Each structure stands twice: as structure tokens, then as C-alpha cells.
Amino acid sequence: MRVRIGAQFVALACAWGSSFLFIKVALEGLTPAQVVWGRLVLGALALCAVMAVTRSRIPRDAGLWLRLSVVSVLLCVVPFLLFSWAEQHLDSGMASILNATTPLLTLAVGAVALADERLDRRRTAGLLTGFAGVLVLIGPGGLAGGGGHLLAELACLGATACYGVAFVYLRRYITPYGLPAVSVAFVQVTIGALIMLAATPWLASPAPRVDTPIALSMLALGALSTGLAYLWNNNIVQAWGAVNAAAVTYLTPVVGVTAGVVLLGERLTWNQPLGAVLVIAGIMAAHGTLPRPARRRAAAPEPTVGTEAADLPVEERAAR
Template sequence: MMARFRSAPSPAVLGQFLLLALAWGSSFLFIKIALEGLSPAQVVLGRLLAGAVALLAVTAVTRQRLPRDPAVWGHLTVVSVLLCVLPFSLFSWAELHVPSGLASIYNATTPLMTLLVASVALPEERPDRTKLTGLLLGFIGVVVVLGPWRGLSGGEGLAQAACLLATLSYGLAFVYLRRFVSPRRLPALSVATVQVGLGAVIMLALAPLTATDPMRLSWPVTLSVAALGVVGTGLAYLWNTNVVAAWGATNASTVTYLTPVVGVVLGIVVLGESVSWNEPLGAVVVIAGIALSQGLLSFGRRSAPDHSDDSRR
């Protein structure tokens, strides 16, 4: 049977989607390098500060106004915690114990987590039987990646659980952004600037408690944090806001189809990380489950094209 994909999205949104995949896929490599001289909290603080500075500079050059509605700032505070502070912290800590490529594979579960949250919070995205089948297939893939038959040390097991908790946080953020922020049709740049800036403020406030370890700065560490901030946090969240607004919460989260490919390849080529057979196999199963659950891939022929979603694109 032949697979059938939906019609192609607009080139502008697709371009931002691909850039987002490259930025977030390489982030796991940069986190691993940055951890050679910084604690997890310091990595998060550095990337959010760099991202906020980059976005504020673009905002100033383009003379983009920031939102003034206190309700918007309240919503963006929630998004900042769910999309920046919490998952960044969890992934940074996890990479003390697991390879960067494996962390990027777990990041691919974001659409599954998004579907779980969307099924409750977004009536138009509640799963039917096909989506539930895809969801089940995806979580089978997670188990394959985890490889429980190999046995796990305490640190590695907790680290992999932290990766899954981070993707659940992403899922919550995607849905919250779609429900409470995207309908306001605010400029993507102002949304991303406030979101990342609030994350930097939160981490600065927590720094006396969480970021007190001695730092061992080097050029690779410094440049990695800068790349995480300017590209992986600053520009990436601008692109992400545009994609969520154009495609919806669940479809936008499928950017994680590509991030594990980028993350695993960079981990092997740059860091010399090894990959167990079950990890890429599990990633393929996860992605197949996501494709099925999102309706991006179907099997068989239909008597007529399906245009039921055209009004929402």
C-alpha cells in the first residue's frame, strides 16, 4: 500500500520549520559541550540570557512593540516556564548521564505528549481511533528506546525519565500557546522576546540557589552557550511561534521528526557517541506512531481527496 501525505504547507512556514529542526537538533550537542564547564542551571541561564539579548536586539532594530496587556504577560510567563525554564533544565541535567543523541531521540516524543494534552484541552484535536492507535504505537517506540531488558543504572534511568518529563512540558506549552496566545494574533517577534526574556528573569532570580557552582569557561563552552541562546533559543522560538500559529499545536510539534536525526548524527560525528540498535529502531517506531496519530500519513486509497481541514489552514 502506498502512503499518502497531505498537501505541502506554505514555503515560508516550511522553511522556518526546517530551520527550527536544525536549531533544536543541534542544541543537544551544544548542551553536552557546555556541560564540560558549566552546571545544568548555568547552561540554562546562559542560553536564556543570550537568547533574550538577541531577541531584544532584533526587536529594537525592527522597532517592534512589546505587548502591554497584563493578561498576555501572564500567559507568556506560563509559556516561558513550560517551554523554556523547566524543559531546558531537565534536558541539561539529563545529559550529565545520557548521550546527547539519546536525549534528542527522547525529544521526538514531544508530539505524543502534545496529543495527550490536546485531547483534553483542545476539543478540535481530540483523538479518534486512528490517533489513539498511533499514540499507542509511539509509546511502544519509547519502550524500545528505553531498552528495559538491558537494565538501567539509577542515574541513567532518572535521566531518561527527566527527558520524558521535559517533552511533557513541551506538550503542555504547545497547547497552552495555541489556546491562549495564538488566537490573539500577536507578532511572533514580540511573543518570543517576552517569553525568552521572562525565562531569563526567572533563571536570574533562581541563580543564587541553583547556579553557584564554579565555572570552567573555554571557547567551546562559551560558543556553545552562545549558539544555544542566539539560535536555539532566540531565533528558534520566533520560528516556533510562527509555525504554531500557522499549523496548530500538534502539527507544529512534529518538528521533532527531524531533531533526533540531527542530534544523533552530530553526537556520533562530533562527540564520538555510540548508538545501541534499539535506539534508532525505537525512534522510527515513535515517528511512525506520530505520523499515524497526526493523520500526516495514511494507507490505502480514497475515492476522493479529503479537504476537511482546508478551512483551518
């Protein structure tokens, strides 16, 4: 069981981290909207297969479907479109690093919308550190409006802000239903696929060009990064807990940057690893997972003259 969950954790980090590589390759023959169309349709088909194998039930509550439609737009349609558009102007590695800001923006939204998620000193310090990392990632050229990448970087941050709102919405309005994560994922991805299918007449032009690398990238992006990844994440949360499962956030930018450099020949600039370290440190600080220095134990007082062995600590008695 431990080995199986560990393998799923590695697979999840690879699937989510490499999704930006798949998008970059797919954009060589598809428009951003066509990439999202394929991603959601293939993801819905993969989750449909999972639902059939696990014999999970499809929710029938109309109100729940309406609320999950909001989740689908915020968690799938809009951020997927923003990331796909942004990667026309950004390296896939940079997009993967900016995606790592999702926990920070989720925390910021939760501080406003949830009474039990108010900011304290630790969370505020984590947010400030993380957003300092974002400024480092954008770099002085982007802040000054140079390089032409600022709008794409802001689009990535807009996508992670959508994730943050969606996660808070899920916790507030969907979690009380007590549904299996696979059922929730199936409904939200299917709704997103239906939205993109309804928009097909407007997405057909220009005609897509699909070769083997693009087809394989879309298959991986849809079936793995959008479909099975939800199942793996659910299994990891159940086995390890939410805090330990969230550690995948620290690995996805490493996978994304490595894949971009090795497979696409992308150039790694000095501000990317530095900004990524600050973002991850901010996430860890905000969630209280930064290692703390061990406290030195106070030295035991010297026993006074006449102290009996029975009155001493166990360690002292053993030494005597």
C-alpha cells in the same frame, strides 16, 4: 521566497537538533542550571535584537504577561533544566530522540484539555505506536532499573510533557490575543531569563569554567536554538502551514544523533533508531500524515452492444 523558507527550515532542524550537542559540551564546565541561565539570557538578547529590527511591539497587558509567565516556566525554565540535568547521564543523541515525543505528549494533553482534540481511532493508534517506541528507547535494561539511565530518560519525558502542557495552554489562553509569534517568544524567553537572573546568587557556585568550545556552544544554544529558532519557526508556519512546518520534528532527532556520533563519538545502540522510527511513525499516524496506499480505480464496465460513442467516457471516445 521558496528558497529562503527552505533554508530557514534546514536551519531550524539543525538548530534544534544540535541543541543537545551544545548542552553536552557546555556541561563540561557549567552546571545544568548555569547552562539554562546562559541559554535564556542569550536567547532573550537575540530576540530583543529581532524585536528591534522587525519593530515589533511589546505587549503591555498585565494579564497576558502573567499567562506568559506560566508559559515561560512550562516551555523554557523547567524543561531546559530537566534536559540539562538529564544529559549529565545520557548521550546527546538519546536526549534528542526523546525530545521527539513532544507532539505525542501534546496530543495526549490536548485530548484531555481541548474539546476539539478528542482521541479517535487514528490518534489512539498513533499514540500507542509512539509510546511503544518510547519503551524501545528505554530498553529492557532501563525498564528493569538497570544502567542508571532510567531517571534521566524519565526527566526527558517530563520535559516533553511540560512542552505538551505549554502548547495546549498557549492555544487556549494566548492564541486568542492574536499576537505575532515573535512578540510572544520574546516575552516568554525574557521572563525565563529574569527568573534565572534572580536565581544568580544560588547558581554562582561552583564557579563556571568557560573555554572556547563551551563559550561557542552557549552562544549557539542561546542565540540560535533558543532565540532565532523561534523566528524561523514562525516564518515557516506562515509560509507552509502548521502541518508542513511540524515536519521539522522528524529531522531534529536525525540531526541530534548524527551530531552526537560524529562530533562527540557517542555510540549508537540498536534500540535508538528502532525506537525513533516508531516514535516518528506514531506522530505521523496521529496527525494523519502517513502515506496511504493508492486505491485502485474500478475497471470501467464493458459497453453493451449498440452503445453510441457519445455515451462513452471521454477516454473511451478518444481511444475510438
